[in-house]
Amino acid sequence: MTAETPPTDFDLDHFLPYRLDRLADRVSEALAQLYEAHYDLNVAQWRVLAWLHHRHELTAKQICASTRMDKARVSRAVQVLEGRELIVRRPSPRDQRLHELRLTEAGQALMIELVPRVRTWEAELVAPLTTDEYRRLLDMMGRLEHRLQEGE
Amino acid sequence: MTAETPPTDFDLDHFLPYRLDRLADRVSEALAQLYEAHYDLNVAQWRVLAWLHHRHELTAKQICASTRMDKARVSRAVQVLEGRELIVRRPSPRDQRLHELRLTEAGQALMIELVPRVRTWEAELVAPLTTDEYRRLLDMMGRLEHRLQEGE
DNA sequence: CGCATATGGTTTCATGTGCAACTATTCAGT
DNA sequence: ACTGAATAGTTGCACATGAAACCATATGCG
Numbered sequence: 001m002t003a004e005t006p007p008t009d010f011d012l013d014h015f016l017p018y019r020l021d022r023l024a025d026r027v028s029e030a031l032a033q034l035y036e037a038h039y040d041l042n043v044a045q046w047r048v049l050a051w052l053h054h055r056h057e058l059t060a061k062q063i064c065a066s067t068r069m070d071k072a073r074v075s076r077a078v079q080v081l082e083g084r085e086l087i088v089r090r091p092s093p094r095d096q097r098l099h100e101l102r103l104t105e106a107g108q109a110l111m112i113e114l115v116p117r118v119r120t121w122e123a124e125l126v127a128p129l130t131t132d133e134y135r136r137l138l139d140m141m142g143r144l145e146h147r148l149q150e151g152e
Numbered sequence: 153m154t155a156e157t158p159p160t161d162f163d164l165d166h167f168l169p170y171r172l173d174r175l176a177d178r179v180s181e182a183l184a185q186l187y188e189a190h191y192d193l194n195v196a197q198w199r200v201l202a203w204l205h206h207r208h209e210l211t212a213k214q215i216c217a218s219t220r221m222d223k224a225r226v227s228r229a230v231q232v233l234e235g236r237e238l239i240v241r242r243p244s245p246r247d248q249r250l251h252e253l254r255l256t257e258a259g260q261a262l263m264i265e266l267v268p269r270v271r272t273w274e275a276e277l278v279a280p281l282t283t284d285e286y287r288r289l290l291d292m293m294g295r296l297e298h299r300l301q302e303g304e
Numbered sequence: 305c306g307c308a309t310a311t312g313g314t315t316t317c318a319t320g321t322g323c324a325a326c327t328a329t330t331c332a333g334t
Numbered sequence: 335a336c337t338g339a340a341t342a343g344t345t346g347c348a349c350a351t352g353a354a355a356c357c358a359t360a361t362g363c364g
Binding site: 042044069070072073076095096097098 | 350351352353358359360
């Protein structure tokens, strides 16, 4: 070790973007183990299923908006899921450009099996936080997101 | 919009992994604008520079540990940065396997210019939080990370 | 109607990334 | 000292991703 000190102190452990990224990465990795191994889903596919489970019927565009994923990425995830018959894609009668997506029976069955596992896992993850802290955490994150949104 | 309700309630807006990912993604994207456009650095390169700025002298291995980046990714970032003469790579006299990395004059100059911009930007980002809230936020994130670490 | 423009979604292409195999150096055990 | 295991880092390969070009349908305006 040299004795020289850095030119300016820039402590990355107190730098929010770095900490956020590190945590999100770890969380995402841990969560992925729940759906990758057993269900052979990648992140994009998981997200599409999660939103369809949550919202019941959506177009690819809406999923893009919800997940911040590129439309190409969503398109490819949808193709795979449709191929596996976990979702169906039906052109909207109103507008032939957009396709309404929804879970098939098999897709529903998968999610009904998977979601409780995910919830249990999440509960365990946030166990070190009180419910009040958890609420505050989400609230603060919301304010940060809002801040970024208004800048754009 | 359909009037149908989702089969089970799984509100992704209250699902921490999703919220974390979305926020980290937005933050990362905003931060990237600070170093991509003006300095032509990608995320990996920025991280390597940031750690070298912070720690002054490190090996690739140490950077891997700090940033959770794959060693191949670090290796390639280092190659580019060395090519641009922003860092130097010197085999350790003690152990020829490992290479000590440090910023060149040019690299230091770049960071001395860039870091204050980044800090200002971060300050603005977290402005909606009180300093106490910010402290708590980092603390909670730390506990969550710790929770994940002990599981592995 | 008919043409220009916008929009949802797909495909192509260039790039970045992770994994695994590989090289070079060091270390441990005999 | 010698052989085999470990470690730091690089490279080859296969794959996922984003940007941009593209296709099909819809909409606005003359």
